[in-house]
Amino acid sequence: MADFLRFSYSETRGSSGETLFRPILPVILTHRGTPYTAHAIIDSGADVNVLPYPIGIGLGGNWEQARTGLTLSGNLANYEARGILVNCTVGDLPSVQLAFAWTRAEHVPLLFGQVNFFMEFDVCFFRARSMFEIRSRS
Amino acid sequence: MLSDVLRHELEKLNRVEKLQVVQMLVTQLAREEELLTAGEYEVWSPYESAGAAAILMQMLEEDRQTNG
Structure with missing residues (x-):
């Protein structure tokens, strides 16, 4: 099993056609046995992980039974959010359990934030070289 | 302000x-x-979401106590 994994920054296009480079991580999310392949933006400024509503539904999540009471900031403040626990696998690193703020918003990115992605993984950004590394805490 | 010429x-x-x-x-x-x-x-x-972070941490702890 690998100790760490290295990824290239993803090149994307902004709304004005400008080129953007982002640390986007391919992962497999699993909830109650349902796997879901997704790509998450690693966002060290985000206090929490954010799960878009459609991905939560795709994972078989039950919105009605999800933990209530979460309030998010920024644009996400306009949408109700609930808590959900999801298993996450990055490459062949050991799987971890992530807690997500599951937002009712649909057109938002999957975000990995401080709670608790950054508690499970050490991340090194090498933006000048357009790459980043993920190291499992364990 | 409109000039007198334009107003006229x-x-x-x-x-x-x-x-x-x-x-x-x-x-x-x-x-x-x-x-x-x-x-x-x-x-x-979500930059200022300490409350949400606390709830998620509590969920993880509850799950840890329940499932080990």
């Missing part, structure tokens, strides 16, 4: 022409406003 010229317009001027200005202002709003950017990252 506008006052000479008939009713239809005045309405056309108003419509032209409204269209122009709406276009400029659109350009201004196009410069606004969405911020999805």
Whole structure:
């Protein structure tokens, strides 16, 4: 099993056609046995992980039974959010359990934030070289 | 501020022409406003969500106690 994994920054296009480079991580999310392949933006400024509503539904999540009471900031403040626990696998690193703020918003990115992605993984950004590394805490 | 010359010229317009001027200005202002709003950017990252973070931490702890 690998100790760490290295990824290239993803090149994307902004709304004005400008080129953007982002640390986007391919992962497999699993909830109650349902796997879901997704790509998450690693966002060290985000206090929490954010799960878009459609991905939560795709994972078989039950919105009605999800933990209530979460309030998010920024644009996400306009949408109700609930808590959900999801298993996450990055490459062949050991799987971890992530807690997500599951937002009712649909057109938002999957975000990995401080709670608790950054508690499970050490991340090194090498933006000048357009790459980043993920190291499992364990 | 409108110059006396411009004000004088506008006052000479008939009713239809005045309405056309108003419509032209409204269209122009709406276009400029659109350009201004196009410069606004969405911020999805939850920077100030300590309360939500605390709830998620509590969920993880509860799950740890339940499932080991």
